Amino acid sequence: MTAVQDGAAPQTHSGVGRFLGQSVKRREDARLVTGHGRYIEDVLWPDAWHVAFLRSPVARGRITTLDVSAAAALPGVRAVLTGADLNPLAKSFWQTAMGKDSPQPPRRLLATDDVRYAGEPIAMVLAENRYVAEDALELIDLDVDAQPAVVSDHRGRWGAARDEELVHPEYGSNVASTLPYPGMPTENPALEEVLSSAPHVFEERFHQHRYICVPMETRGLQARWSPDRDLLEIVSSTQNVHEVRSMAARLLGLSEVQVQARAEDVGGAFGLKCFVDKEELAVAAAAYSQQCAVAWIEDRNENLVAGGHSRTEDLTVTMATDADGTILGIKGHHVEDVGAYPTYGVGGNAGLAMMMLPGPYDVGQYFYSAEATFSNTCGMTPYRGPFLMETVAREQLIDIAAAELGIDPLEFRRRNMITTEQLPFTTPMGLVLETITPIQTLDQAAEIIGYEDFRREQAAAREQGRILGIGFASYIEGSPAFGAAGAEQVTVRMDMQGKALVFMGSGSHGQSVETTMAQVVAEELGIDIDDVRIIQGDTTSAPYGTGTAGSRTATTFGGAARIAGQKLREKILAVAAVALEASPDDLEVADGVVSVKGTPGAAVTVEQVAAMAYAGHTMLPPEMEPGLEAKHRIRNPPLMFSNACHAAIVEIDRDTGAVEIKRYVVSEDCGNMINPMVVEGQITGGVVQGIGGVFYEHFVYDGDGNPLTTTFLDYLLPTAADVPDIEIGHVVTPSNTPGGFKPMGEGGAICSPPALINAVRDALAPFGRLPNVQPLTPEVVLDVIDGTAAV
């Protein structure tokens, strides 16, 4: 059933049209490449007071002295605010997606009495500029009586319930949350039976260290409270202006119509800016209490230390197979360190990881348990593929098991992958997979990278003392579109010139939404893409929404845009039918002209139709509403899926342990591509974040909870010299949602870590076992080569 298209006939390829499926150049770029982008720091209000936060120098302790009087007296300082000033303003403090009643640590804007992580904000200076604000910080008299901190990078800290010190005494335990949820079965007896009787059982504990979003633009927010207007205006570097508006309103006890939030160009986020954290809310609260404009631009040091952290977890996977390597059952136990104040609820990604651990495989019996633990470290925040530990662990264990069974790792995967014949496939967690293609992407990746040839090259290289390895990993990317996130609205409004304004609640921060959504709408309306303009990131003009996050933009906004466009096209045809005295069914629209099918002479331009729809409404039938505007709020399934296979080839320097990535191949199936160039950009960006995570990036605390990697000199992002060209192949299987689109924004970051680690493991196989540690620094690798590894 595999149909292969060749390059000569792209127009026959499903989902490809005049604009759809084309690598249309981005309309964002003209401003961004010339320095005319407008990020928040470029649009600071002239009346804004600039904020610098005093932050805790220790991980845990009692505040014994806090005297801000000298700082407040410094010329150029408007005020120095403490928790005593701001915390009473906080009427309520919860993220919309979590709900009002979900458990969470005791929230506060600024620390009072005690501090619970290094970097926790204690006071905020409002000054005429950031230089003066930082001068004032140095004048604040702060003493903290340090106490023993609850800290670890997670390994060895399995017994959080037994910790003697509590991160949040009010919470009563350092265990933030557990799985299964109360009321769910606490074990799967059938799985236990399989594990006790299966010919082979493999168990490993995999670790993922702390690495973080690090958008090139840090966080930032400015707020102005104008009592005369009864209005709190906010501009924020955010993925989700609606959440900024809602959080600020709830915090201050305002109604949501008293708060307007918008975003300008946003310089990356990767999850960091989809929720709203205490610093941002403190700025809003300061503006409210001081009745003025207040602006905070996070600096890089703050961003690294206190901008929200991610990963930091262990996942133990137990897998039973029969003698031929058929998986009979899988059990997972997940432990996450969510820090002191995770931005969402009590944090933790185990809920989603639990759903995704079986991945693209038919795993038989299944069970998953988890524990999230508080610590005196920066709180957890979502980072691209937040639940990726499931793929990171599963794909490593598969390679380990395949090696022990003497089965080729690709063959092991093929044997256990869900086949096309099994679709729709219901997973043990009840997910219904309808259009995934794991075997096809695996085969395509193997073909592009030349798997068989590589094995021969590897053998020859080993003879010469070179150390080469190859690694594969496969996954399905689940895009969570729960609740309101699965019901985005797009409104298309055509003016009397036949040009379309499109309003949506997305929050592009690099995803090219201004281009891709214009492609979708222009395709439906039959007008030029330059006559379509996307308006987003503004609570006053965009429909209610949940912003850009969770890989949902193509599926939810794209699907809604497609249907809204169809609705408007029908209206255009209906109005044109009046003008042309024809049936709408006999009309078609293309290149801005509505014509009678087969009679090109009988035509009217879309501009003429638009003028008629508004100004010529007396000509319209009485039941027809004048104007050209259509909207659609989509109803998408709560989880949508794409799939991919990644393959990496590495070479290792035997003297230093340095790893060079020689090739990197991705084969993916994200259904119909709106813009292949943008799809590939999302993949390459995600892959390189995985490269960073595996080999370079590590946010490190010492044993007392002091952060050690507080600048870009120590927190190492990968550079162009550290990464290869990313080669990409596409398998196209349209989804069953409008447009046939699938989620794909996070997959590059999800699947690259295990592919890379597997490649290193394969390379080092002649030397010994790769310990389950991350990141794979040159030292970890060299220890294996030299036989000095402490596993």
Next chain:
Amino acid sequence: MKPAPFTYEAPTTLGEAVDVLGRYGDEAKVLAGGQSLVPVLALRLARFEALVDLNRVDELAYVREDDGAVVIGAMTRQATVEADPLVARSVPVLAEATRLIGHFQIRNRGTLGGSIAHGDPAAEYPAVVTALDATVTVAGPDGQRQIAAPDLYDGPMTSTLSDDEILAAVSFPVWDPGSGFAVREMARREGDFATAGTVVGVTVTDGRISRAAISLFGMGPVPLRARAAESELVGADASGLDLAEVGAAAVADVDPPSDVHASGRYRTRVASRLVARALESALQEASR
């Protein structure tokens, strides 16, 4: 991340610079390329009453040959050193080491003297100075004096210049014909400070090593000389060396630091292999 206030002094001659610096004593800091100093100021890890900017002191920017040495003014940009034909011909390892410093944007602004005065133990220039037995000229209220390489550093980022002295020039002796050099380093990423590194120089006369220098960087509080290994090299047959053994000897007595990037144990192992690689390359160059 904004610097604290300071008074800005921008002298145009070395004499004026020394005078201005003398007025402030240890309350002032000399500003050369600023590529290490400005981040320290921005992070408020240090603050000074005044910065004495040498960027307008044109007399400190030159490369010239002087009595068997290449003398380079302190304010010569690293990019200039990298591209200078005299350096390439007479002190090639200095050019090679320069290419390992940061990135081209850093080298466009960073200066030779600034890096040497700053004395980061993981930086390339101090290791080159140490290996080549270069001499530093400093100017102070009492005139100029010379500091030989072994006496230049006290500890991490601490030179033996006094607070009222300015590093004015560095003199790199030109080694005899038949010499070869190499610099090798391991850094987490291109342009990073070295996790471990080495600068090696050898002179081969009639098939035997007549002069040898091995410096190590990133391996201790200051750039180190592997004197014992050097002594074993001198007089040895250049073609019959056990390079790994020399590498091991070079790190036998070092006790490198551990940090978030690597343990001291790793640094030792890698440095030993880098010495072997560098020595192999230097010997090849010497025999050309």
Next chain:
Amino acid sequence: MSDPHPITMTVNGQQRSAIVEPRKTLADVLREDMRLTGTHLACEHGVCGACTVLLDGEAVRSCLVFGVQADGAEVTTVEGIAPAPGELSDVQAAFRDCHGLQCGFCTPGFVVSITAFLEKNPAPTDEEIRSGLSGNLCRCTGYTGIVNAVRQVVRERAGGPPNGGAPAGDQPSEGPPTQGVPTIAGHAVTTLPSAP
């Protein structure tokens, strides 16, 4: 004299003056006093390269230079790279053609750095390109589009076609082989019908 200093510099061909505190970085002077916000600050400690400008023709980090040090100098920012308003330089156009940017925050530093880099080395190898880019951090693109953009400019300046004959966003002609794989507009593609 921590008091403000008067300074004058030529910025993008225009003589501009300001009165600035000595501690104010050139980046902040450009952004605030010269009202040129294209120069971005993403680390303020000299690592990320987003703030790169040309100072007397040489690419430098403007967060590591004080504004007072640029008194009398000639400065080119990203706003001064395009030949005319509404036009793009070849480097800027290549960024657009090759999807060399996503969020765009790091892009000004890349555009300025690459402009300077190619002046000095007009025919870099792939390895030299990646090395030359290594002083600028990008978090979105994975660098593939940026490397392709540099390759495109090198090809164009050597008289070749802008995209090696292939549409934007495709595998570069020097890129790794994908022979035997069906393609659509240069992308390896296998198309499957929708599942039952």
